[in-house]
Amino acid sequence: MPVPMTMERKQAAYTNLRLAAFAICRIRGTPSRGRSTKGQQYSHIYFTRLHHMRNLLHALVPSWKPQVPVTTVLGLEEGKDCIIVGTLYKHMKLKPSILDEYSKERSAIPLVKPHNFMHPDDHLILEDESGRVTLAGAIAPAEYVTGVVLALRGKETSAGNFLVEDVLEAGLPHQTSLSAADEDKYVVFVSGLSVGSATFNPLQFQFLIDHITGHLGDENEQSIASKIARVVVAGNSVHISPRFLNGQMVASKDQSRIAEPIKELDIMLTQLVASLPVDIMPGCHDPANFSLPQQTIDDLYKYSDAKDRLEFMERTLRWRHLAPTAPNSLGCYPYTDKDPFLIDSCPHVYFVGNQDKYETRLFEGPEKQKVRLICIPRFSDSGVAVMLNLRNLECSTLSFSTSFDA
């Protein structure tokens, strides 16, 4: 009798590096600085963002253009070569506005919903505390979005625009060295489970769980599964019918129906957590807090252009900002004392969930930073989960099919 092999699951140390990064620092009954949330404006986020980024960019300018003076928008002089630092605003013709909807009968602009809101007439405006100026020249509006902080070298034209000759982005931050595992250990990323949706296939999800937990397959397969040290559930784990989310009172008989997907997810995750650590991240369709934007890359896709989703991710790294379009077109909490989405140090793995397809690339920065970019596909559509090897940051996929071979 072959003695069944006893496999031990690989363990990986875990430290939460940004425990309080997104904390909303308010204690009930002690309004911060005497102000209440009610009147809180989003200007503080832009202010802190500009302040922080300008310090970074000013430090870079001497090595970038040592001879060129730095000025403000208000201090621009026509024809004089200079550098200005400020926040971009992207004027978009097709960007939906609540006012347009309000007056749609008389609006000349069609209220179509294209895949994004790009238009050839879009242009960029740079602003700082002193003023704002329209940009022209060597800066492509399609690549940028509102909220990005840049340093621009150029000169003011007679028309009052700023003719851009060079663009300086903050670039990838410093990357700490990675204490890579000396053996194969995997982290599995899964996203878009959408339990309760029409596309959710419970058997498929069960396969994933059974594979990870070491039920499925022979010894070879289970030895692979035993190297999975962690699972990250990256958003949109449940799907709740939108008809329950219309602000109306929910009938008691419907309340259980709302809870059903969550309970089912609970049962499934119970099996998973009995085997290894699991992180659950909220998605934009999860019953989670609205305070933190969950669809940052998707929003970039609406307001800018790139050859693939990975390029959007690269840009956010170069801009040093996870969610530049918040709070402009992405909802988030009106932080007053910080911009929590600034990227202080370069990550080693940067993933985005709920994408149409699986993509991955190793992005290398000028200082030899190496970032594994991953687009995690929606599991309910694709049946694909992503397996990241902690030893070398190589990626592979797990795909699960429940249809029979012909």
Add this chain to the structure above:
Amino acid sequence: MAAAVDQALLDLLPQIHALFSDPLRVISYKWLSRNFCVSSNDAKRLLQEFVNKHGTDLQVIYSVSGWLKNNPQNYCVKLTSGPNLKVIYGSVFLLTKQEFKDSCSIQIYSVQASIPKDTAVLWNPEFVQAEELFNQPFDKENCLRDNRFCGILNSFVKRTSSGKHVSSLPPKPINSAAAAALSKPSIIPKEQAQQENLPGPSIPKEVIGNKAEKNNSSALVKGSNDSVVKESSTSDHASKNKAQNGKAQPGNGGSLATMWGRASAKPKPPTTTNSTAAASVAATADAQICAKEKADANSSDDEQGVSYKRGSNGANNRKRRAVFDFSDDEEEENVISIASPESPAQLAPNPVAEASEDTKEYQKKLESKQDKPNSVKDCSKRMDSDIFSEHNAKSANTTNHSGITLKEKSTDPPMDDSKKDQTVAPASTSPKRRKVLKTRIDERGREVTEVVWEGEAAAGDKAEKNVGNADAGSRATLPSKPQPASNTDKSKASSKSAAGSKRPAKAGAKQGNIMSFFKKV
């Protein structure tokens, strides 16, 4: 393949066959694993074996998985139905064109009368099972919550229930009694030491337990201390537990061997019950399942090992089982012994009660285990405890006081209650039998508390118990160990005439219960 399947597993084949009397039945390996409390790998082997023998008119679905040829970075898991495969000498081969690189894994997934159009049919029975387990009280340990049947152990997976950290040592982490026992750590070692010193063999029931305890005692002492002192360091526990297991094995060998023998031998009679149980009855089914698990070494291993490790190895499992039992025994024993040796005449009500409860529960578990599966005593403690606790809770509500009658000394009221509750559970499982708690003072002035089953088999039991008591009395420490002893006793008894008489009766009672359940269903 066939050779790879334990006899204990093969004994389940008729039950599986009986399950297919329902033409709509879909049996997946995981459902089988949970239902019969075997590891999922064993369940796959078992299912394959079943297909080899009886699968002519059944459709088989296999899971095929491996790295894809055209996309070597993609590990693909998919389903294939029987016609695409060929089974040669128990090994399965893919007939369709190989899209997988190297060797792929082909494992049986499910067996059913016809290939379902909607694959959700494959998943439904499993989910119903999972939901039942999920809906159990939060402090229950079950195979859903600790993944005990999988092929991969995680030493960091501990069983935590209701905020309590369950150390591997205490088999019944959930029990308050165990906690209470832990609360008096200083006493425990002494008792254990005493137990170790005990000669043992003279008493029939307790003898076995004592032996085992003796053998394990050193390990147990360490274990108990560890559990008491540091519950926080799970890794330590795990290692220690392992060590204990290793130690325990040699000592246990004799008693375990007998148990194993029974397990293999006994499973057949319960098969009828099992098959019925297969219908997936929550409470009673679980109990039977536990019994079945006992029968299956592998399954039991998993269960016991669950807290720290889940092993598919039969040997490991067995060891674990033995250890756990001992640990349980120790705790229980400790509690009891504490009461008896230190304060002979006057027992602290709480510890005693708890001890009694523990012992009762333990015995109940053991009995139920023995009764139902008959074969293995080892059935994972936690499983058992869970099941039992469930039973207890249910039974306590419905049928109280049926079980235990106190004789001679009337312990404190709290004890009675606890006892009753616990006793109730066994009563529920086997209505005809009752546990009787006998407390008396021996020649040395120590209080000896024993749990005795009364009922159909009572006569034999009592006789044994009485003898044991006498012996026990002489060896003051015995009372603490009666539970393990009872376990071993039962196993032995089952092997012997007394046990034999008990088992059939119990089995009958259980069957009756199950049948009633099915009727309801």
